[in-house]
Amino acid sequence: MADHPPAPRHVLLNREAADRFVQTARVAVPNEACGLVVGWWDDDVLTVERFVATRNRAAGPDEDGGSGQFEIDPQMHLQLQRMLRGSGRSIVGCAHSHLSGPAEPSAVDRANAGEPRFLWLIVSLGDKDLKAWWHESEGRFSPLAIRWMHASDKADALSDGVPASADAAGSDETGGAA
């Protein structure tokens, strides 16, 4: 991965990607859903353009509310990486769901966290909450603020940091995404 700051200032999230992730999580019940997120860095802002659902190799009921397991299929990870070559985008993080636990890394998540300097999106279906976390390394996470890519998504709450032209920055291949 190219040079980028140690941690993003915030995450610029495409509403469509977030919706797709939450929808995938709902469909996966009673298992946790997981997937990869695709995006790019702009200085110290990490933009998430797309959520790509992957098979959960550790699928099983989330019996203790949030410490269920997920394991992204490494084959799908490699495949996606290959597909993105030369596109100006890369796999910048992962996403998974908690059925009832909070939208934060569980003890199991921390113990199993792999790739350092990786974005984690976690949705809690029970809490109806979506949060972004930065995995520094070895199970150490810090919370990240989420902003929406298109000003119209959350114009009232997030009008400060989201330029009106945000969607022109990188959606050359996704025309009509808004």
Ligand SMILES: [Zn+2]
């Ligand atoms: Zn988890």
